Amino acid sequence: MKRNRIILFLLWVLSLVGISFYGGPVSYGFFIMMTLLPLLSLLYLLAVRWRFSIYQKLEGKTFVADHAIPYFFTLQNEEWFAFASVRVFFYSDFSSVLDLADGEEYELLPGTGISRDTSLLCRYRGTYKVGIKSVEITDFLRLFRMRYKNPEPLEVTILPNVVTLSDLTNVNLTRILTRDLPFGNNVPDVSVRDYAAGDPRNRIHWTATAREQKLLVRRTTGEDQPSVAILLGTCRISDDPAVHLPVENRMLEISLALARFFLGKRIPVRAYHCDAAFRAASVTDSAAFDAYYKVCSDLLFHASQSDRRLFAEAVKRPEILSARAAFFVLHEWSAEARETAAALNAGGVPVVVFLTSGRTDAADDARALPRTEILPASPDEKLTEVM
Numbered sequence: 175m176k177r178n179r180i181i182l183f184l185l186w187v188l189s190l191v192g193i194s195f196y197g198g199p200v201s202y203g204f205f206i207m208m209t210l211l212p213l214l215s216l217l218y219l220l221a222v223r224w225r226f227s228i229y230q231k232l233e234g235k236t237f238v239a240d241h242a243i244p245y246f247f248t249l250q251n252e253e254w255f256a257f258a259s260v261r262v263f264f265y266s267d268f269s270s271v272l273d274l275a276d277g278e279e280y281e282l283l284p285g286t287g288i289s290r291d292t293s294l295l296c297r298y299r300g301t302y303k304v305g306i307k308s309v310e311i312t313d314f315l316r317l318f319r320m321r322y323k324n325p326e327p328l329e330v331t332i333l334p335n336v337v338t339l340s341d342l343t344n345v346n347l348t349r350i351l352t353r354d355l356p357f358g359n360n361v362p363d364v365s366v367r368d369y370a371a372g373d374p375r376n377r378i379h380w381t382a383t384a385r386e387q388k389l390l391v392r393r394t395t396g397e398d399q400p401s402v403a404i405l406l407g408t409c410r411i412s413d414d415p416a417v418h419l420p421v422e423n424r425m426l427e428i429s430l431a432l433a434r435f436f437l438g439k440r441i442p443v444r445a446y447h448c449d450a451a452f453r454a455a456s457v458t459d460s461a462a463f464d465a466y467y468k469v470c471s472d473l474l475f476h477a478s479q480s481d482r483r484l485f486a487e488a489v490k491r492p493e494i495l496s497a498r499a500a501f502f503v504l505h506e507w508s509a510e511a512r513e514t515a516a517a518l519n520a521g522g523v524p525v526v527v528f529l530t531s532g533r534t535d536a537a538d539d540a541r542a543l544p545r546t547e548i549l550p551a552s553p554d555e556k557l558t559e560v561m
Contacts, residue, residue, distance in 0.1 A: 420553035
């Protein structure tokens with residue numbers, strides 16, 4: 175484009191020399207043409223900008239992160255003149271259009287269009303714009319370029335993804351799955367209680383009954399069993415969506431993946447967070463998990479929701495102090511988090527901390543705690559590698 179402008183300028187100077195030294199209709203005609211060409215190019219760009227049409231479509235407005243969404247768009251020229259060069263640029267901070275290059279150039283002849291039927295992938299939970307962000311048009315002579323925002327962008331609401339994990343490879347599960355089991359490793363993953371009138375006979379645990387010389391029955395899921403506690407920090411770390419959306423999405427993914435994993439192990443989960451108040455959710459079956467998923471989907475992070483209140487309320491809950499294990503899902507390690515982990519460790523509760531900030535000094539600090547481990551949980555890594 176710069177080269178074309180230099181060539182046009184030299185030709186204009188040449189035409190100016192022609193009318194100055196030679197005159198005549200040819201020289202003046204050449205001068206007028208060289209003078210009007212830039213103006214005509216600008217008028218052409220304005221005409222394309224005014225008449226160019228974009229059509230794009232999604233099947234709905236609410237989707238799940240990391241799931242392909244059918245996406246369709248058409249660039250249409252309904253005029254009698256051609257559109258020499260059209261480039262489209264997509265929103266790429268939080269989403270990507272599959273199988274299409276950003277800034278691909280198209281030429282549209284009169285009465286024609288270009289359609290693309292592809293898919294869109296949204297990476298983070300939240301509400302944001304997707305699809306075509308801006309359009310760039312160029313004149314025939316490639317002297318000028320105009321780029322403008324799409325006046326009708328698509329806005330979507332993205333729900334958090336639920337990742338089903340077969341194992342927690344980075345977590346020591348042995349001490350979690352066997353903690354507080356009355357009969358040790360001979361009866362793995364089984365919790366019992368005294369027989370009560372009305373209990374069905376098929377729930378009697380005969381091995382435990384013989385060992386203790388009294389009738390004992392298996393507890394059902396969620397029946398006074400030590401649960402796994404998930405403490406989710408909800409403090410917004412920045413007003414910039416490019417900063418806070420990946421972090422919040424990762425924290426919700428971890429919380430949901432933990433709840434789903436332990437639900438598969440038939441271990442009840444109690445999840446806690448703060449918004450206007452201290453909230454607790456019990457996840458003991460599929461319906462309860464669906465309810466917790468909706469809570470996570472609607473959860474609003476805010477700068478005023480500090481982790482300090484979360485931990486201050488958590489240490490008041492006896493079910494947390496007697497949990498099989500406690501998982502902290504946080505952005506940063508804090509003095510309050512350390513004090514709570516120390517209190518839980520003192521009661522024999524192992525603590526696993528997922529930190530999205532990726533700071534290593536927190537891991538050094540945790541080495542002084544006997545049953546606490548800190549794992550980095552960067553939003554840039556796959557969840558299966560983090561957990």
